[in-house]
Amino acid sequence: MDLSTDERAVLQRFAEKTRMAGGPRLGYVLRRRAVSAGGLDVDGALASLVGKGLLAASESGDFVFLTQQGVDALSA
8 A cells, every 4th residue: 555654654653552552453542643743744644544444533533543454554
């Protein structure tokens, strides 16, 4: 799957956090601000990753969750 630099940065943040929690798993959640970092287009990256099926977002958009496809991408 072809990912932008910002998308890879968001997934890297998930990888770091899930590694501390024992590895990627379905439904792992991060607050939106936990993936924010200087210079990132977080809105665009998250929307794109949700559109590609790697993440799901809460109704409010404050939380993002790993889908099975996201778990598979992080585990690869």
